[in-house]
Amino acid sequence: MGRGIQFMRLISFEQDGVAGVGVMIGDDGFVDLATAAPELPATIREILASVEDWQDKIAAAVDGKAAGRRLADVTLLPVIPAPQATWCVALNYQTHKDETGLDRGQYPEIFLRMPVSIVGHGQALVRPREEMAKRYDFEGELAAIIGKPGRYISESEAFDYIAGYACYNEGSVRDYQSHNRQFGLGKTFEKSGSFGPWMMSADEFGDPYQQSIITRLNGEEKQNSSINLILTRIEGIIAYLSEGYTLQPGDVIVTGTPGSLPGTNKRMDPGDVCEIEITGLGTLSNPVVAAD
Amino acid sequence: MGRGIQFMRLISFEQDGVAGVGVMIGDDGFVDLATAAPELPATIREILASVEDWQDKIAAAVDGKAAGRRLADVTLLPVIPAPQATWCVALNYQTHKDETGLDRGQYPEIFLRMPVSIVGHGQALVRPREEMAKRYDFEGELAAIIGKPGRYISESEAFDYIAGYACYNEGSVRDYQSHNRQFGLGKTFEKSGSFGPWMMSADEFGDPYQQSIITRLNGEEKQNSSINLILTRIEGIIAYLSEGYTLQPGDVIVTGTPGSLPGTNKRMDPGDVCEIEITGLGTLSNPVVAAD
Numbered sequence: 085m086g087r088g089i090q091f092m093r094l095i096s097f098e099q100d101g102v103a104g105v106g107v108m109i110g111d112d113g114f115v116d117l118a119t120a121a122p123e124l125p126a127t128i129r130e131i132l133a134s135v136e137d138w139q140d141k142i143a144a145a146v147d148g149k150a151a152g153r154r155l156a157d158v159t160l161l162p163v164i165p166a167p168q169a170t171w172c173v174a175l176n177y178q179t180h181k182d183e184t185g186l187d188r189g190q191y192p193e194i195f196l197r198m199p200v201s202i203v204g205h206g207q208a209l210v211r212p213r214e215e216m217a218k219r220y221d222f223e224g225e226l227a228a229i230i231g232k233p234g235r236y237i238s239e240s241e242a243f244d245y246i247a248g249y250a251c252y253n254e255g256s257v258r259d260y261q262s263h264n265r266q267f268g269l270g271k272t273f274e275k276s277g278s279f280g281p282w283m284m285s286a287d288e289f290g291d292p293y294q295q296s297i298i299t300r301l302n303g304e305e306k307q308n309s310s311i312n313l314i315l316t317r318i319e320g321i322i323a324y325l326s327e328g329y330t331l332q333p334g335d336v337i338v339t340g341t342p343g344s345l346p347g348t349n350k351r352m353d354p355g356d357v358c359e360i361e362i363t364g365l366g367t368l369s370n371p372v373v374a375a376d
Numbered sequence: 377m378g379r380g381i382q383f384m385r386l387i388s389f390e391q392d393g394v395a396g397v398g399v400m401i402g403d404d405g406f407v408d409l410a411t412a413a414p415e416l417p418a419t420i421r422e423i424l425a426s427v428e429d430w431q432d433k434i435a436a437a438v439d440g441k442a443a444g445r446r447l448a449d450v451t452l453l454p455v456i457p458a459p460q461a462t463w464c465v466a467l468n469y470q471t472h473k474d475e476t477g478l479d480r481g482q483y484p485e486i487f488l489r490m491p492v493s494i495v496g497h498g499q500a501l502v503r504p505r506e507e508m509a510k511r512y513d514f515e516g517e518l519a520a521i522i523g524k525p526g527r528y529i530s531e532s533e534a535f536d537y538i539a540g541y542a543c544y545n546e547g548s549v550r551d552y553q554s555h556n557r558q559f560g561l562g563k564t565f566e567k568s569g570s571f572g573p574w575m576m577s578a579d580e581f582g583d584p585y586q587q588s589i590i591t592r593l594n595g596e597e598k599q600n601s602s603i604n605l606i607l608t609r610i611e612g613i614i615a616y617l618s619e620g621y622t623l624q625p626g627d628v629i630v631t632g633t634p635g636s637l638p639g640t641n642k643r644m645d646p647g648d649v650c651e652i653e654i655t656g657l658g659t660l661s662n663p664v665v666a667a668d
Contacts, residue, residue, distance in 0.1 A: 168492065264486075265480070266558060269619070327552075328552065329561075329566035
């Protein structure tokens with residue numbers, strides 16, 4: 085992975101109630117854009133929406149700077165804390181279709197999540213009350229973040245609309261998910277999923293199909309799949325969504341989870357730590373706690 | 377309907393790119409809160425979230441004032457233009473279940489819509505391109521708007537959490553809705569639905585089960601059902617949603633559509649005008665245009 089002028093990893097963070105955007109330097113520190121580039125907006129979504137040459141501007145602002153802040157001193161937020169839309173794709177790896185026994189048509193099977201269902205890297209995932217839900221599962225996934233507006237986008241142009249990528253834990257409350265044909269609340273319980281640790285710019289991440297999703301629970305490997313095994317490819321999901329509405333900067337597309345490794349399952353319980361690694365991108369880690 | 381101190385109808389509007397909140401006076405005019413109560417926030421969602429005695433404050437601000445502005449001079453926005461969540465309920469009247477041939481379980485079958493899919497009273501609904509979708513339908517519904525935060529709300533307390541009500545056209549693109557088990561894009565095409573004309577406060581609207589939903593297309597009655605025929609009642613929907621997350625002021629709950637009257641269907645085409653009336657509340661009217 086290069087560290088050329090435009091390659092970068094951006095975080096959304098909060099400290100003392102103030103939200104900001106940081107540029108990672110190494111693995112533990114970052115430059116705070118509120119001081120390095122105070123003319124830029126205060127969220128990644130607004131930066132993408134209003135600053136066309138955001139990569140050049142940010143690269144110039146942090147050029148040669150040391151990490152003035154440490155990840156350990158701040159609270160990481162979801163990479164995009166309040167997107168216009170978070171679309172997730174169900175049943176998008178054959179291994180996951182096989183383990184669920186469910187089928188889907190030729191079109192991507194998509195549903196929305198609420199922002200309140202998502203926490204940042206290091207924050208606690210909340211397992212619903214035991215008497216309400218018996219089964220709470222991780223789903224390790226690659227998330228793509230849209231960088232510019234687009235409608236009726238062709239598959240061949242789709243990658244031009246991606247600003248960057250992040251890891252996503254599409255945490256799922258199976259009891260609620262199976263109440264009806266629509267997944268409904270089962271896919272959007274409060275603090276049931278996570279998104280982070282950072283957005284890696286699309287140019288730095290490169291070809292997503294060369295990478296893998298690896299999920300570990302308490303250090304034990306539970307998922308390990310090449311992203312190349314995805315069924316509806318990322319460009320197909322973007323083209324499909326753009327038939328329905330104008331994609332906007334900061335829109336999040338969560339591209340689907342592979343099956344569990346043989347003999348394992350996706351269950352999470354209080355006390356567990358769940359790590360979603362996307363090779364070449366980073367690792368999203370969250371402890372699991374019980375709901376009050 | 378009374379016009380006592382707390383009874384009111386609030387609109388969200390825009391003029392010359394500036395958004396505001398108005399209080400209806402009669403049927404054609406309103407008082408602009410930006411002048412009558414400049415200390416209040418500029419959106420209904422923020423007013424509900426930050427002003428506990430919003431009804432008293434607004435009533436005092438407009439007391440005795442004449443309508444200084446006219447509806448005809450402004451663009452009406454969706455009642456809540458950017459809610460945290462818009463939950464819709466599928467198959468919540470037996471007559472609609474019967475016409476679809478679909479079944480549901482004991483739990484409310486719920487799904488999310490995106491804000492970009494909704495326009496205000498009088499604005500054009502956009503029928504998707506003919507080559508993409510053959511069938512675009514209205515769905516007349518009652519929307520409830522949450523007024524204060526709540527989790528684990530009991531059915532007996534649920535009405536205390538409702539700030540007011542509005543009419544909703546839960547416009548649906550049937551081709552996309554049937555692509556998969558999840559309704560997906562079919563329920564959230566850009567500008568496919570509408571929400572208005574105003575939020576009537578819960579105290580003014582009174583018991584929703586005493587009222588009816590009436591839909592007319594080009595003046596012809598297409599739906600006419602007592603809201604008392606709803607399957608999962610409004611208090612049950614609120615209790616269910618609050619199991620999953622903390623409801624927030626401005627959250628929108630769209631409570632389901634009845635079946636079409638015998639011999640009719642829900643189809644909308646360019647050139648049509650669709651009216652959703654909730655008796656005792658008002659009428660939401662929108663023309664339909666073809667997508668570019």
